[in-house]
Amino acid sequence: MAESTKTGEEVLNETAADGRKPVVVVDSLHVKYQVHAGGRPVKGTGRALLNRAGRGIRTVHALKGVSFTAYENESIGIIGSNGSGKSTLMRALVGLTPPSDGAVYASSRPNLLGVGAALIPDLSGEKNIQLGGLALGFSKQEIGRLRDDIVEFAELEDFIDLPMRTYSSGMQARLKFAIAASKQHEILIVDEALAVGDQRFRQRSEARIREIRENAGTVFLVSHSMKSVLDTCSRVIWINKGELMMDGDPREVVDAYKETKK
């Protein structure tokens, strides 16, 4: 890490001077994507083919040496313009995108708040609660116990037997959020989840996020809504073109970010 010669692993295992416990250490993280630029089909053989094929591959350096330490109970907003690397950072935290250099250390496995991929639109809300619950690692009995709370939180009592594809996008979002939030995560990543649903549901999901946070969790919130970030986060990290621009007090970081947008 920049501030010392300690390894990320050592930082993770050390309580900070003020008693806070580190849960995630991001240590000089680089992520590069290899993108096929497309275009004309490659012709030729041997070295000529390799040279020409090589020209079609572009490298996108999406994260350029990002470092920070996240502590227990923090709620960290991740902000930045489109394409700045926020989602890449979150995908690297959960292990979906491998670092090309540097590393991520975590005290327990970070989870992405989302069960979208596990759900099937043709099945009823009821069946999807079971599917989503299984995807979160719950047993059938546990899902049975959580079922009523999920339906109630999603406010889908009258629709729970209908196929999910008949739901409005707001209803689908509520169901997905209610399933995902039924689990107490230690390290939770929320990508724009608060931007879905209507104003009232957004407030309830913010309250639920706060509850998760209060129960000794650490939350990362990726959002384009500065209001959501200011309402929910205790710290904000601003990423710009793959680099960490600022990390600190939400108001100060959001103001500095907004200044560049003028």
Ligand SMILES: Nc1ncnc2c1ncn2[C@@H]1O[C@H](COP(=O)(O)OP(=O)(O)OP(=O)(O)O)[C@@H](O)[C@H]1O
């Ligand atoms: N799977 C991928 N393959 C190739 N390039 C990618 C891939 N995912 C992201 N990128 C590139 O990496 C850079 C960072 O993208 P990323 O999605 O992390 O940004 P973001 O800050 O989350 O953007 P947004 O706010 O628009 O969601 C962009 O240049 C993007 O084109």
